[in-house]
Amino acid sequence: MRHLLALPLLFAGPAFAQDHATHDAHGPSHPMPMASDQPEDDGESKAQAPGEDTVTLDHRMMNHGAMEHEPMDHGSMQHGSMGHADMDHSGMGHDMTMQHGATATPSTDSIPKAPPPPEAFSGPLHAADQFLGEDVMAASREEVVREISGMPVFWFMADRAEYRARQGKDGYLWDVQAVYGGHVDKLWLKSEGEGSFGEKPESAEVQALWSHAIGPWWDVQAGVRQDLVGPSRTHAVVGIQGLAPYLFEVDASAFVSNKGDVTGRIEAELDQRITQRLILQPRAELNLAAQDIPELGVGAGLDRIEAGLRLRYQIRREFAPYVGIAQEWRVGQSADYAQAAGEDPSVTNFVAGVRFWF
Numbered sequence: 001m002r003h004l005l006a007l008p009l010l011f012a013g014p015a016f017a018q019d020h021a022t023h024d025a026h027g028p029s030h031p032m033p034m035a036s037d038q039p040e041d042d043g044e045s046k047a048q049a050p051g052e053d054t055v056t057l058d059h060r061m062m063n064h065g066a067m068e069h070e071p072m073d074h075g076s077m078q079h080g081s082m083g084h085a086d087m088d089h090s091g092m093g094h095d096m097t098m099q100h101g102a103t104a105t106p107s108t109d110s111i112p113k114a115p116p117p118p119e120a121f122s123g124p125l126h127a128a129d130q131f132l133g134e135d136v137m138a139a140s141r142e143e144v145v146r147e148i149s150g151m152p153v154f155w156f157m158a159d160r161a162e163y164r165a166r167q168g169k170d171g172y173l174w175d176v177q178a179v180y181g182g183h184v185d186k187l188w189l190k191s192e193g194e195g196s197f198g199e200k201p202e203s204a205e206v207q208a209l210w211s212h213a214i215g216p217w218w219d220v221q222a223g224v225r226q227d228l229v230g231p232s233r234t235h236a237v238v239g240i241q242g243l244a245p246y247l248f249e250v251d252a253s254a255f256v257s258n259k260g261d262v263t264g265r266i267e268a269e270l271d272q273r274i275t276q277r278l279i280l281q282p283r284a285e286l287n288l289a290a291q292d293i294p295e296l297g298v299g300a301g302l303d304r305i306e307a308g309l310r311l312r313y314q315i316r317r318e319f320a321p322y323v324g325i326a327q328e329w330r331v332g333q334s335a336d337y338a339q340a341a342g343e344d345p346s347v348t349n350f351v352a353g354v355r356f357w358f
Helices: 002-014 013-027 132-150 333-342
Strands: 152-164 169-183 183-196 202-215 218-227 234-244 248-257 260-271 278-289 301-313 319-330 344-358
Touching: 152 333, 169 344, 202 234, 218 333, 301 333, 301 344, 319 333
Parallel strands: none
Antiparallel strands: 152 169, 152 344, 169 183, 183 202, 202 218, 218 234, 234 248, 248 260, 260 278, 278 301, 301 319, 319 344
8 A cells, every 4th residue: 555655756846745745744635746746857758648646657658567556455544543434545547446445335226026936825824834733723823813802702611520439439529610701700500419329419519700810810600600519509609710929729708598597618729730631630629608508517617618629531621531539628616516426427438520612
């Protein structure tokens, strides 16, 4: 770079060299000398054109063979003293255009203007159809549309439908629920009962509840409960049902009967996934009463405790047989009522059943 900048000094004479030194010292505010200010040469240089403010080099005097063409080291150039912007390129005879870091701009002619080729639309409309099948994905999309559209849906689940092997007569138990409605308000039906084979059920009830979502995890419920066996009782019900922290499914209800009896029930269960299909479910249930109810064999305070452990295998998510064990205790005055009726206040049940929903 220095060799190229020195060429005008060699051929322009001492006056040009002096002014160029001034240019280096003071920057671009000092213009390069006019050709008319230069001393006359030996006659071999070209005459300066009128009105031309550039220095013209005579190529006949330049020994191109002797010129050393060294690569320019842009990193070593001191841009602080004289950068590319400070150089008056118009004063050079050569049209030296230095493209330092220039980037080519793509032409708009390179952008395709034709529509996509037909092959772009040869695949399925939905990519998942190619892997899971059109029938499976069509049913899944219909279910999503139904759920997010706010239309009422129906859901039924038999949480426990089981055979109970125990000392004495074997028995049975059912615990089913059905829901109809939307995401916020719905009709919730519940029924549960148990008994021994060959005898009338020991207990049976049905509940009809209005359920209102108070958050993403909880529903508050209110309605009526009707006992189907034993002394006739109709109860007003208020409760809460949902998913507690750590994924405990909780159902807690308070009952007030038409006889003025106040009772309560708390149920909790937890699904512990062992594998994708094998699930261990611990479950507990507490029954309480605010007073003695002799005709029902219920004592005040804690009436009955049930704790169980069930292991189920999901053949499908909607259908899962299980086996397990359930222990029942009558507590306090309720135990006395059971013994007076010839019943054992503590019963162990080996259970086998099925859990299904649709």
